[in-house]
Amino acid sequence: MKPYIRPIVEEDLELLEPNFGSKGWPGIHRHRLLDQAAGAITYLIAFINNCPVGHCVILWEGLPSPPLEDAIADCPDLSDIYVAEDYRSSGLGTLLIQEAERSAVEQGFKRVGLAVGIDNPRAHDLYLRLGFSDAGQPFFAEEGAWVDDDGVYRQWYEECLYLTKPLG
Numbered sequence: 001m002k003p004y005i006r007p008i009v010e011e012d013l014e015l016l017e018p019n020f021g022s023k024g025w026p027g028i029h030r031h032r033l034l035d036q037a038a039g040a041i042t043y044l045i046a047f048i049n050n051c052p053v054g055h056c057v058i059l060w061e062g063l064p065s066p067p068l069e070d071a072i073a074d075c076p077d078l079s080d081i082y083v084a085e086d087y088r089s090s091g092l093g094t095l096l097i098q099e100a101e102r103s104a105v106e107q108g109f110k111r112v113g114l115a116v117g118i119d120n121p122r123a124h125d126l127y128l129r130l131g132f133s134d135a136g137q138p139f140f141a142e143e144g145a146w147v148d149d150d151g152v153y154r155q156w157y158e159e160c161l162y163l164t165k166p167l168g
Helices: 011-019 027-038 092-106 119-127
Strands: 004-007 041-048 052-057 078-082 111-117 140-147 153-166
Touching: 004 092, 011 052, 027 041, 041 092, 052 092, 078 092, 078 140, 092 111, 092 119, 111 119, 119 153
Parallel strands: 078 111
Antiparallel strands: 004 041, 041 052, 052 078, 111 153, 140 153
């Protein structure tokens, strides 16, 4: 069956938790729904057979990470691009990014950007194939913490490169 992609709606919440979990942040999907209602983000969900299989967050005000926040002003950030393991390499990631780009064009933006981990060559290659290129900014770190399904506190750290793509 062909996938479809659309912004999250309230009725999706009961499907998201069992399929994507909370990512260590209980209520993350509801939080994103509220942020979307406030206009700060768009949370795109990809479905196949009415089952969520992927997602992408569009941060309309860009990536809030110094020094990037000034260097890439007026550039929405595509974040938390995720495709369920069974659907990877099926073109679903490309469709999510294309839908995010379409949304950005509708909002009047001329480019989009995203961070990619320097240890994630598969994602980096996809983004290059889709027309993204190095934004000319230094590597930067993203980090955070979560509690896994077993209640264990975990931390993550990722060195990233920022890529942008002109739209239009």
